[in-house]
Amino acid sequence: MESAATGFDAHRPMLLRVAYRMLGSMSDAEDMVQEAFIRWAETDRSAVRVPAAFLRRVVMRLCLDQLKSARARRETYAGPWLPEPIVEEEPVEDVTLPLMLALERLSPLERAAFLLHDVFGESFEDVAASIGRDPAACRQLASRARVNVRMERPRYAVDRDHGMAIAAAFLQASQGDDIRHLGALLSQDVRFHSDGGGKRPAVARILVGADEVRRAFAALWRLRHGTAELVRYAFVNGLPGFVTREADGVLQTTALLIEDGRIRAIYVMRNPDKLRHLEEAMH
Template sequence: MCKSEEFEELRPLLFSIAYRMLGSVSDAEDAVQETWLRYDASSVRPVSVKAFLSTTVTRISIDVLRSARVRREAYVGPWLPEPLLDDPYEDPARAAELADSLSMAALLLLERLSPLERSVFVLREVFAFGFEDVAAAVGRSQAACRQLLVRARRHMHEGQPRFEANREERDELARRFFDAMAQGDMDGLQSLLAADVRLVGDGGGKAPQLARAVAGAENVARLLATVHPLMARTGITCMPRRINGQPGALFRDRDGNILHTFVLDVLDGKVHAVRSVINPDKLAHLGPVADAWAIDREVRQARRPSV
């Protein structure tokens, strides 16, 4: 098998590692491309191509993550990962586990970890790499990696999301949620929301966004039941989709361009979090992006009482 064939066979795994490390589709794709360039330029034939490429993409991701943390300190408003529709790495035997590790809730928890803790956790806990390969990837001893993993597990388990085991039940609740939102049914929405639910929006200062997170079932239900029918009047449509392994939806304008995404965290038959990404920079990989500012003006106009 030639180098390019070996690489393409492992590309899904490499992207999945990089995305969980970085929380960014564009950065993950760049890390994978840089991995290929280094592999293609290498004259050394590795004993294990998988180990070599996984080590390379991990080290590139660690460097990117360190610089990304500086950029995120200046980020406008809440930061959320870039939404991902499909994880290219398929392992039917571990599909549910991989989906949960891909969730926005899990990725936000990973943000609490140092770059080394994050890389050890992703390689060992998510992709089940042996400690020998983990140690080689991060340039630390196996003993040090075990300690890094202990700390990472402690941070992750303190806030580890516990999603509904039954995917069909989650999807059914999401269907009812989006139906109630489309109908402007505040009572219907409120009945589906946990008392402490939070709605968080990520506009990055490049699109209209909430001034702060909205908390509480009544407040979130009122906002969604009021705003979404107005958006529908401007031609916005809601397309339920699984996003980051969880129930969610894509919102498109009348021309089919992406306006924003919603992802729901569902536990015990209730929605505990609603996360919306509207920053156009984080949506471009999904297709043409809508003009959120123009739509915001239309919605504001639609809210004004007719004379």
């Protein structure tokens, strides 16, 4: 078992990336990787020519099985769904929230083909072996996925310092009662996503337009009991944002999609189940 762990651990970060992008849940991704390790330990490893490809294939198949039950859970999910937030010091472009949401709209096989080929660089022959389809079908799956994902790719990267400056200005404006300062930061077609998962108060639908978002924040200000405490500024799923501890003592992440110097989308995670890994990391 020890030798199995030694060989496996070198691939664990890559396998977590695959599973997270498939499932949108770090806790589920960790479960898939742990199950892959069990299977790796039971495998005749001397017969495995390329361990990374073999393990990626195992994880992908586990994820495809997991998505069957996940789809049913999503259909009954309370309010807008967002992936579990990944909080890092530097942006990682292939996990931006718009891209993760675009992947969520794909079928599981489209998602698998796109990730394996376009993100992880596998040949369509290897993709076919992973998902049980022939290479031509995999090429079509990836092509359909690419059309859906392309429109969600950022047009250009936001300068790190500029992005963080806008995040700081947004935090300050959203904590105050002068909503005009907030409105100056928003694009006219801004979209507001808030995921409470039925566990904490959150906006029950995606809000669209600067006027609607301003009214929502004005209402939230009137209902707020105390202000939030800033934990850190960071990149949340590749986007400028911050982590706060709200007045009820629970963590919250906010990520901002910025285009042309204005905020195009706001993603707020309030579901405590999806923030547990951040809470644990702080202790």
